[in-house]
Amino acid sequence: MQKILNYINGAYCEPHSGKWLDNYNPSNGEVYSQIANSDATDIANAYEAAKEAFPIWSNTTIEERSRILLKIADLIEEKMVDLAKAEAKDNGKPLNLALTVDIPRASSNFRFFGNAITQFSSEAHESIGLQTMNFTLRQPLGVVGCISPWNLPLYLFTWKIAPAIAAGNTVVAKPSEVTPLTAFLLGEICTEAGLPKGVLNIVHGTGPSAGQAIVEHPNIKAISFTGGTKTGEHIARTAAPMFKKLSLELGGKNPNLIFADCDYETMLNVTVKSSFANQGQICLCGSRIFVEKPIYEKFKKDFIAKIAALKVGDPFDADTNLGALVSKPHLEKVQSYIKIAQEEGGTILYGGNPVTVKGLENGYYLEPTIIEVYDDQCRVNQEEIFGPVVTIMPFETEEEALRMANSVKYGLSATLWTTHLDRTMRLSKQLEAGIVWVNTWLNRDLRTPFGGMKDSGVGREGGFDALRFFTEPKNVCIKYT
Ligand SMILES: NC(=O)C1=CN([C@@H]2O[C@H](COP(=O)(O)OP(=O)(O)OC[C@H]3O[C@@H](n4cnc5c(N)ncnc54)[C@H](O)[C@@H]3O)[C@@H](O)[C@H]2O)C=CC1
Ligand SMILES: O=C(O)/C=C/C=C(\O)C(=O)O
Numbered sequence: 001m002q003k004i005l006n007y008i009n010g011a012y013c014e015p016h017s018g019k020w021l022d023n024y025n026p027s028n029g030e031v032y033s034q035i036a037n038s039d040a041t042d043i044a045n046a047y048e049a050a051k052e053a054f055p056i057w058s059n060t061t062i063e064e065r066s067r068i069l070l071k072i073a074d075l076i077e078e079k080m081v082d083l084a085k086a087e088a089k090d091n092g093k094p095l096n097l098a099l100t101v102d103i104p105r106a107s108s109n110f111r112f113f114g115n116a117i118t119q120f121s122s123e124a125h126e127s128i129g130l131q132t133m134n135f136t137l138r139q140p141l142g143v144v145g146c147i148s149p150w151n152l153p154l155y156l157f158t159w160k161i162a163p164a165i166a167a168g169n170t171v172v173a174k175p176s177e178v179t180p181l182t183a184f185l186l187g188e189i190c191t192e193a194g195l196p197k198g199v200l201n202i203v204h205g206t207g208p209s210a211g212q213a214i215v216e217h218p219n220i221k222a223i224s225f226t227g228g229t230k231t232g233e234h235i236a237r238t239a240a241p242m243f244k245k246l247s248l249e250l251g252g253k254n255p256n257l258i259f260a261d262c263d264y265e266t267m268l269n270v271t272v273k274s275s276f277a278n279q280g281q282i283c284l285c286g287s288r289i290f291v292e293k294p295i296y297e298k299f300k301k302d303f304i305a306k307i308a309a310l311k312v313g314d315p316f317d318a319d320t321n322l323g324a325l326v327s328k329p330h331l332e333k334v335q336s337y338i339k340i341a342q343e344e345g346g347t348i349l350y351g352g353n354p355v356t357v358k359g360l361e362n363g364y365y366l367e368p369t370i371i372e373v374y375d376d377q378c379r380v381n382q383e384e385i386f387g388p389v390v391t392i393m394p395f396e397t398e399e400e401a402l403r404m405a406n407s408v409k410y411g412l413s414a415t416l417w418t419t420h421l422d423r424t425m426r427l428s429k430q431l432e433a434g435i436v437w438v439n440t441w442l443n444r445d446l447r448t449p450f451g452g453m454k455d456s457g458v459g460r461e462g463g464f465d466a467l468r469f470f471t472e473p474k475n476v477c478i479k480y481t
Contacts (some may be wrong), residue, residue, distance in 0.1 A: 002033040004180045004204055006042055007187030011050035015205070016041040016216035021177055021241040023100040024094030026324035027315050029362030035180050038205035043172060046201035047220060050143040050170035053198030058140045058168040060196075062117055069114030069166055071193040076107035078191065083154065088315040090181040090366065092151060092168060092279055093323030095316050101278075105345025106154040106182075112446040113466070120167075120467045125326035133478045138471040139219040140168030141245065145214040147207075147235075148183075149227040150326050151281040151386075154399060157183050163466035171200050172220060174211050176227075178327055180204045205232060215239055222470065225249070227285075229384070229455050230408075236458070247459035247469050249283070249451055251384040252412030254433070256286030256441075257403035259398075260294045263439065264415035268299070272306050274415060274441040276368045279322050280388040283456075284413045284435070284442055288381055289392040290401050296394040297420055300372075303392070304350045307368050312355045322388060324364045331364040334387030338369060341380040346391070347372040376404040384410065408431045411454035414443050434460070 129472035315323035351367030
């Protein structure tokens with residue numbers, strides 16, 4: 001059986017413990033590989049390799065760093081099909097999605113930061129009349145930790161690693177133990193691209209063991225984490241006494257506000273995606289849909305018809321719209337919320353049942369599910385489900401829509417459908433979200449700040465924000481006569 005090995009100091013190696021975890025294929029429920037079950041010793045080894053590589057890498061010219069990052073981007077593109085197949089098998093997502101979204105974005109992450117680092121510069125402030133000149137160095141932090149989740153495996157893993165190494169840091173990174181395969185494959189791509197050994201070290205294993213050891217390591221200077229809010233809270237508690245820099249991209253329960261004056265057809269098509277792309281397992285999915293009363297009944301009917309036409313099936317079939325959920329425990333968690341919805345008095349307008357796919361009877365499939373709710377404070381409207389489940393509810397006024405949109409503990413993204421300019425401006429300012437999309441969804445320009453407010457996280461990634469996170473500003477003040 002295939003072994004998912006650690007990649008430390010430029011070479012693949014077994015975990016120190018000699019222990020392995022089962023890796024499941026969500027499409028058929030079978031174990032198909034073994035994952036290194038690493039512990040604090042593996043993290044310490046990875047740290048040592050990263051520490052040794054740091055003085056050389058941090059003094060490598062920007063041009064050379066950029067050249068290597070661009071080469072990694074090229075190699076990911078060259079290996080697109082193999083990587084996409086690996087992602088679909090490991091995660092259960094449709095191959096088409098991996099081919100058009102996940103792997104192209106992983107390549108773009110390296111290409112973007114390979115270029116961005118050549119434009120990242122220090123600031124200077126001349127204190128006129130005082131004969132002093134200040135300039136601010138932006139120095140790499142040292143060894144940093146990157147911890148990523150299972151929903152967009154290579155996409156989010158590289159979203160952290162690329163800016164970290166572009167800025168001159170060396171990295172100890174851990175992908176999710178639920179989807180480690182493409183991170184494993186990234187090791188050989190980095191070697192082929194000529195990334196010096198020790199610059200990127202990839203350690204596999206569980207959160208409480210390998211992940212915790214990264215966060216606890218006293219000399220790992222910063223942690224960039226994407227995952228659940230509870231885990232983020234735990235990481236913050238562990239890291240705070242060591243004054244580590246933290247970037248936490250956490251959960252979401254994002255509102256999708258639909259006004260009667262919107263471009264209806266575009267809204268309907270995009271709302272299908274923002275509800276169920278990647279089986280709804282994207283922290284940015286619009287899982288709470290609020291529709292202005294005059295078009296509510298029409299929307300309900302049209303939305304149900306669109307969803308009924310989606311195909312749940314084998315991730316490798318070209319016409320599959322929704323593949324498998326990522327794991328059995330996750331499927332059970334999502335199903336438990338459908339039960340809660342019924343207990344709370346919600347109406348299941350569509351879906352709610354597991355799907356049996358011929359030849360893949362033990363896979364983790366679930367119908368896309370639409371729940372009509374009558375109180376925006378109910379649990380299914382407040383708690384992150386992170387699956388193919390959306391709630392819908394009508395509203396009468398802009399004020400009511402805004403109040404409900406903001407009445408959750410999360411604040412990651414919000415989507416607004418309207419052609420009314422004043423309303424766009426008013427609501428964009430008042431929505432409690434780090435990202436507001438108007439008449440679009442998941443429309444990404446990698447230069448923009450990305451992250452959430454409230455329980456959706458701390459800090460911003462993307463563009464120069466990421467490069468600023470992965471560097472320490474040091475001001476030098478010179479007095480001259
Ligand atoms: N992007 C997002 O917003 C994501 C949100 N979630 C939410 O979180 C829920 C739980 O999913 P999980 O897979 O359990 O996510 P998680 O937050 O536990 O996992 C994310 C990453 O953190 C690591 N991790 C876990 N515990 C850690 C610790 N103590 N120290 C350091 N690293 C640790 C994991 O190994 C994984 O690499 C989901 O049902 C979903 O609601 C999950 C994944 C992504
Ligand atoms: O950077 C993006 O485009 C998307 C990020 C998505 C997540 O962070 C997530 O789903 O967890």
